[in-house]
Amino acid sequence: MLYKIIKSILIIVSSVIILKVIHYSLNKVFKFTKFDERYENTLFSVLSSISYYIIFILSIILVLREFDIIDATKFGTLVTGASIVGLIAGVASQSILKDIFSGFFVLFEKQLQVGDFVVINEIFRGTVEEIGLRSISLRDWDLRRITIPNGSITSIRNYSKNKMRIVVHVRVSYEENPMKVISALDEVCDIMNEKYKEYLLKSSSGDVKTQFKVYGVTDIEDNPVGAKYTLTGVVESYKYFSALREAKLQILIVFKNNNIHIAYPTHINILHHKDNEKEL
Known part of the structure; x- marks a missing residue:
């Protein structure tokens, strides 16, 4: 049992290292490309998000295999395990699938890029800091990070389109x-x-x-x-x-x-003096 726990920890650590290597490699590759800077940042954000989810899923499968929950060498066991996981995922993660599909449409239609200043849903305002498969992250004027699920995006006003x-x-x-x-x-x-x-x-x-x-x-x-x-x-x-x-x-x-005055609301009060009224 201890051996399985240690091996599972090694799988998790290896996954983290692989993610770091992927991020490092992407940075190196984009240094030699001639893309627009915002486009490079967008690609980096999306590819990082995709690699994260792939490695995360593979790590879960490998850890489950260590505890004999899933046996990748036996197709029947793998299908059964995958069916159970799929059933749970289908019930619990419909919103996740909606976020992912919405994210693809946002990317393919080039509605925004990393670095764009946008207003989303007429509520959230800020600079796009990260674009992922499930969500978009903004940094607002107060430097607060705002994360918005892709599936909840109904409108985008982009202030950075040429x-x-x-x-x-x-x-x-x-x-x-x-x-x-x-x-x-x-x-x-x-x-x-x-x-x-x-x-x-x-x-x-x-x-x-x-x-x-x-x-x-x-x-x-x-x-x-x-x-x-x-x-x-x-x-x-x-x-x-x-x-x-x-x-x-x-x-x-x-x-x-030029001694020109900008208009502003004014109030004029007319006062009647009692002595003047008596004289009249």
């Missing part, structure tokens, strides 16, 4: 001259197009495809605060949040320099 359109809205008081506001927003676009042109979407030859521009007045109805102005620009996806922050900052700076 290009993204920045849309910035700003409300300005109705008292401001509209042409003055548009001129100031044109100035913001010029700053973004010159000072931050590395953010802009470029063609394969390096030419800028689309620059920042003022879209115009986009809302004046049913809003007592002010008119809404909009500017847009198409940027490289990985620069989206940096460009968005910078565009908003430049709006504040240019508006302040």
Whole structure:
């Protein structure tokens, strides 16, 4: 009995070592490939997940064989043991199979890759850190790791698919001259197009495809605060949040320099003095 326990421990230790060797080998192989970095990280994550499950299943079979639960040399015994295991798995792991199949669809349809910033199910937001057969792991803004079963994914918003359109809205008081506001927003676009042109979407030859521009007045109805102005620009996806922050900052700076006030809710209170009422 002691011999079987020791041998089982050796099987487990060997499995761990094999996994380490596989991970090391994958890292070495990907150093010589010319794939995109995010694609390499995705392949590494998926292949690591697959190797983990294969080695885990083989280790379980070998350990069970040591205790004469499964005899791999006898087909009948193996089939019987596999049938029992399969029956248990079929009852208890329907969700696991759903996760695996969903994971294959996510991978084959290239809905996301390791390193992408995504919003899943309109709830979970973060950078994809690991893609496995059963689940996807995100790292959110607070550096918390979020693990989501593939089978529970109903929607994916990917902010890292080559290009993204920045849309910035700003409300300005109705008292401001509209042409003055548009001129100031044109100035913001010029700053973004010159000072931050590395953010802009470029063609394969390096030419800028689309620059920042003022879209115009986009809302004046049913809003007592002010008119809404909009500017847009198409940027490289990985620069989206940096460009968005910078565009908003430049709006504040240019508006302040031009003495343009952003609209905000105000309340006017009218007070009647009693003495004035008596005189009237």
